[in-house]
Structure formats: structure tokens, C-alpha cells
Amino acid sequence: xxxxxxxxxxxxxxxxxxxxxxxxxxxxxxxxxxxxxxxxxxxxxxxxxxxxxxxxxxxxxxxxxxxxxxxxxxxxxxxxxxxxxxxxxxxxxxxxxxxxxxxxxxxxxxxxxxxxxxxxxxxxxxxxxxxxxxxxxxxxxxxxxxxxxxxxxxxxxxxxxxxxxx
Numbered sequence: 001x002x003x004x005x006x007x008x009x010x011x012x013x014x015x016x017x018x019x020x021x022x023x024x025x026x027x028x029x030x031x032x033x034x035x036x037x038x039x040x041x042x043x044x045x046x047x048x049x050x051x052x053x054x055x056x057x058x059x060x061x062x063x064x065x066x067x068x069x070x071x072x073x074x075x076x077x078x079x080x081x082x083x084x085x086x087x088x089x090x091x092x093x094x095x096x097x098x099x100x101x102x103x104x105x106x107x108x109x110x111x112x113x114x115x116x117x118x119x120x121x122x123x124x125x126x127x128x129x130x131x132x133x134x135x136x137x138x139x140x141x142x143x144x145x146x147x148x149x150x151x152x153x154x155x156x157x158x159x160x161x162x163x164x165x166x
Contacts, residue, residue: 028070029101031067032063035104036059037067038077041077042098042101046089046091047092048090049064071098075098076098077094077098079092114127129141
């Protein structure tokens with residue numbers, strides 16, 4: 001692919017890509033509900049199918065099945081079956097590739113809190129991650145600089161429990 005425009009100096013690649021990395025990444029991640037499903041799995045513990053449906057008004061069971069299968073096929077999540085007293089419990093967890101997407105979720109979370117505060121917060125006041133979720137900035141943004149430079153990343157953050165409907 002030849003790029004029809006000239007790159008700004010700060011964005012000039014050393015190796016010219018044959019396709020846009022953003023477009024390639026959005027192949028699966030850009031599908032409707034994909035980021036919401038990933039967010040639930042990344043931010044909450046022991047997320048089940050029913051939790052995701054309750055937490056995302058408008059998401060249908062059929063679409064959720066498609067997104068979960070796509071995210072599994074692409075290596076972002078894995079389906080985990082745990083035996084218990086009440087039978088098997090199926091939950092979903094991020095794979096290492098899925099963990100790599102957590103800083104993207106964090107950036108979108110921060111952007112939404114800052115630029116869409118009237119839709120996000122009852123008082124409509126913009127916030128950043130550190131003020132909205134004290135102490136969670138590192139967990140939400142991850143080791144973005146280490147990831148970008150190819151240095152080892154720290155262990156993935158622990159997740160909160162799935163919200164109960166209320």
C-alpha cells in the first residue's frame with residue numbers, strides 16, 4: 001500500500017506498513033459491542049454471559065454469542081468452565097493478547113469521562129481516571145509505555161467483582 005499523504009515527522013514510521021495498523025486492529029475490536037464485552041471481562045471478576053447481558057442494555061443474546069466467539073477466535077478471551085456445587089459455571093477471562101487491549105479500554109474510559117461527562121456522571125462534571133477511580137490509574141492504563149517500547153510488562157491487574165443489578 002502506498003500512503004497517499006505525507007506523515008507528520010513525529011509519526012514517520014521506520015518501516016513502512018503495508019496496511020494501517022488501526023484499521024487492522026478494528027477488524028474485530030471495531031465491531032459493535034466488542035469493546036463493551038472486553039471491558040466487562042477486563043474490569044470485573046468471574047464475568048458470566050448473563051452478567052454481560054444485564055450490564056449492557058440493548059445487547060442481545062445472539063450478538064453476545066457472536067462477539068464472544070469472535071473474541072475467542074481472535075485470541076482476546078478464553079472461556080473458562082469451573083465445576084461447583086450448583087453445576088458448571090462458565091466465565092470468561094482475558095488472554096495475554098486481551099490484556100494488551102486493556103490500555104486501549106483505559107484510554108477510551110478516560111476520554112469518555114473527560115469529554116462526555118454529562119452522559120457518564122450524574123453531576124456532568126469531567127473527571128480523569130485517577131479522580132474517578134482513585135488508585136486505579138495504573139491498573140486501567142497498564143504499562144502502556146513498556147508495551148509500546150517492547151519492554152517487559154508487569155503482571156496484569158486484579159479485577160473488581162461483577163456488579164449486581166440494582
